[in-house]
Amino acid sequence: MALTGIQIFKLLPKTNCKECGVPTCLAFAMNLASGKAELDSCPYVSDEARAQLAEASAPPIRPVAVGKGVRAFTAGGETVLYRHEKTFFNPTALAAQVGSDTPEDALKATLVKWNALQYERVGLNLRPELVVVKDVGGDAAAFAKTAKTVAETSEFNVVLMTEDAAVMKAGIEAAGFKRPLMYAATAATIDDFGAMAKENNLPLAVKADSVDALVPLTEKLTGMGLKDIVIDPGSREIKQNLQDNIVIRRAALKSGNRALGFPTINFPCEMAGNADMETLIAAMQIAKYGGIIVLSDFNAEGVFPLLLERLNIFTDPQRPMTVTEGIYEINNPDENSPILVTTNFALTYFIVSGETEGSKVPSWLLIKDSEGLSVLTGWAAGKFSGDDVGAFVKKCGIMDKVKHKEIIIPGYAAAIAGDMEEELPGWTITVGPREAALIPAFLKSR
Ligand code: SF4
Numbered sequence: 001m002a003l004t005g006i007q008i009f010k011l012l013p014k015t016n017c018k019e020c021g022v023p024t025c026l027a028f029a030m031n032l033a034s035g036k037a038e039l040d041s042c043p044y045v046s047d048e049a050r051a052q053l054a055e056a057s058a059p060p061i062r063p064v065a066v067g068k069g070v071r072a073f074t075a076g077g078e079t080v081l082y083r084h085e086k087t088f089f090n091p092t093a094l095a096a097q098v099g100s101d102t103p104e105d106a107l108k109a110t111l112v113k114w115n116a117l118q119y120e121r122v123g124l125n126l127r128p129e130l131v132v133v134k135d136v137g138g139d140a141a142a143f144a145k146t147a148k149t150v151a152e153t154s155e156f157n158v159v160l161m162t163e164d165a166a167v168m169k170a171g172i173e174a175a176g177f178k179r180p181l182m183y184a185a186t187a188a189t190i191d192d193f194g195a196m197a198k199e200n201n202l203p204l205a206v207k208a209d210s211v212d213a214l215v216p217l218t219e220k221l222t223g224m225g226l227k228d229i230v231i232d233p234g235s236r237e238i239k240q241n242l243q244d245n246i247v248i249r250r251a252a253l254k255s256g257n258r259a260l261g262f263p264t265i266n267f268p269c270e271m272a273g274n275a276d277m278e279t280l281i282a283a284m285q286i287a288k289y290g291g292i293i294v295l296s297d298f299n300a301e302g303v304f305p306l307l308l309e310r311l312n313i314f315t316d317p318q319r320p321m322t323v324t325e326g327i328y329e330i331n332n333p334d335e336n337s338p339i340l341v342t343t344n345f346a347l348t349y350f351i352v353s354g355e356t357e358g359s360k361v362p363s364w365l366l367i368k369d370s371e372g373l374s375v376l377t378g379w380a381a382g383k384f385s386g387d388d389v390g391a392f393v394k395k396c397g398i399m400d401k402v403k404h405k406e407i408i409i410p411g412y413a414a415a416i417a418g419d420m421e422e423e424l425p426g427w428t429i430t431v432g433p434r435e436a437a438l439i440p441a442f443l444k445s446r
Contacts, residue, residue: 003052005033011049012042019043060252061261063090064203064228064291067157068178071129075230075291076263081253087316090263092286094306095130095159096298097269098150100143107146111154114298119307122321122346126307128156132183132294133171135162140170151175159183159205159294165192172200181205181292183265184232190217194224203228205265210234211244211251215259222258229262230291236270238281245289263291275302286310320372321346327398328353333362335403338443340432341389342410343370343378351436352410359440364401368392375410386419393424408432 009029016024020041022031031037032053039045039053063077073093080086096114098107111131118127131154133147143162151158151174158180160171168182184207185193197204204226208214211233221229233244245264252261268281279302282293286309295302315321322344330353342352344367356363368389370378378384393399393407405427409417411434420429433442 003033005030008032008053011045011053013044015044017044059261060256060258061249061263062227062229064230064263066093066179066181066203066292067129069155069157071127071155071157072179073129073157078249078289079253081249083313084317087318088314090291091310091314092290093130093292094128094282094298094303094310095132095292095294096128097132097134097161097294097296098146099134099136100139100146101136102146104145104149107149108153111150111156114156115154117298117300117303119304121308121311121350122323124311126311128298128303128307130159130181130292130294131156132159132161133175135164135167138162138164138167140164140167143167144170144174147171147180148174151178151180157181159292163189165189165196168193168196172196172202176200176202179203181230181265183207183230185217185221187213187217190220194221194226197221197226197228198224203230205230205232207232208234211247211260215257218259218262230265231260231262232265232267236267238271238284241266241271241281242284242288245285249289264289265292265294266290267294269294269296275299278302279306282306283309286313322369322372323349323367325367325369325392325396327396327401328365328367330356330365331360331362333364333401335401337362337364337402338408338446339364339366339398339402339406340408340439341366341368341393343368343373343375343384345370345372345374345378348374352439355436355439356443359443361440361443363443364398366393366396366398366407376412379413379416384413384416386416386421387423389413389416390420390423393420393427406430410434 009026012025014025020028022028059077059079061076061078063074065074074090075093077090078088118125131150135143147158158175158178160180161183162168181203182197183205185204186207206217208217214231214233218229235241235244248260251257266285268278271281272278278295285293323346325344342348353365370383373381373383408430411432414431417429
């Protein structure tokens with residue numbers, strides 16, 4: 001249970017030395033209780049008090065690290081119910097499932113197919129993270145072999161899915177080096193699975209048939225010294241699943257219920273009769289507090305929209321998405337190719353670059369930092385003025401790449417042409433179309 005501000009205050013030195021950046025220990029205690037301060041900001045906390053205060057300053061939902069390598073991820077660590085309050089931090093991990101009876105060749109072909117589902121957006125590589133190896137028939141050797149193939153021959157991280165302790169042990173021996181998630185301990189197996197997770201320092205999922213039934217199980221695991229826990233309330237019906245995810249998040253954040261302060265694992269693969277419905281349920285779970293989502297398969301038409309949804313849900317709503325300022329080459333431009341300039345708002349970049357690429361006209365696209373504002377807003381806010389854009393053109397290096405002196409500005413920023421001409425003597429400032437959709441016709445007509 002998290003400590004209140006007053007409880008924290010009692011553990012502080014009460015010297016009001018101000019070194020933590022606020023005027024009093026009481027103010028610091030209040031900030032710590034509300035998650036607005038870090039305990040390390042006070043250098044005078046005793047070790048004894050620190051141990052107690054660490055509890056208060058820990059995120060209400062524990063961040064749980066799963067996997068190794070480029071597809072390692074952290075689930076949980078969230079501090080708010082609604083992303084407009086602050087932001088959601090750790091994107092929902094996406095998993096697909098294979099049976100331990102999958103023939104080796106078919107498994108490898110599937111992994112190659114799944115590995116190809118990667119998409120570049122706003123300078124990020126969007127891709128799913130996990131493969132769930134599901135025990136079929138209790139064959140420990142087959143389970144271990146499948147887990148080993150996934151762990152060793154692909155970037156994917158692994159969920160070992162079995163309720164048989166001997167099968168789980170074999171899976172850990174084969175794929176333990178990749179820090180797999182063990183799924184799942186139940187009331188019947190919690191002692192064995194808890195001991196195995198502790199011995200191998202692995203994250204462990206625990207499954208019950210209701211939210212209430214999870215509480216004694218997670219309390220037992222934390223009593224054993226385990227911290228990296230993922231919870232499954234067992235709901236496989238849409239309304240109940242949504243309700244459970246919300247109840248768990250609210251209990252952890254609003255009631256300080258540490259027994260439910262863990263990321264959830266969700267199984268749309270067990271909740272839908274077809275891939276479209278599965279994708280829809282997964283979309284709901286990304287928006288409403290799913291830590292890990294397990295699909296029956298990865299296919300482009302399902303994974304791509306889920307990755308985009310995830311990208312949007314897990315970005316800070318108070319900071320616009322941007323791309324890096326600089327020169328972007330489109331369709332292999334040369335020294336005679338036209339130069340376009342626009343702002344670094346990610347949506348603006350994608351639309352303008354997409355339309356330019358679609359025109360098939362080799363072009364240089366200059367992206368000017370406008371603090372993430374679109375053209376019209378950036379111009380109105382003074383972040384895309386003629387002086388600034390002109391100065392950027394001079395310093396960005398485009399002059400070394402072309403022989404001509406003409407630059408195309410967005411139609412909505414026509415008003416900056418005069419200032420740009422003053423900043424760029426000898427250059428022709430051409431006003432382009434207002435709408436990006438007209439860029440292909442504009443470029444082709446030149
Ligand atoms: Fe109090 Fe520590 Fe802040 Fe000093 S640094 S005011 S002792 S909380």
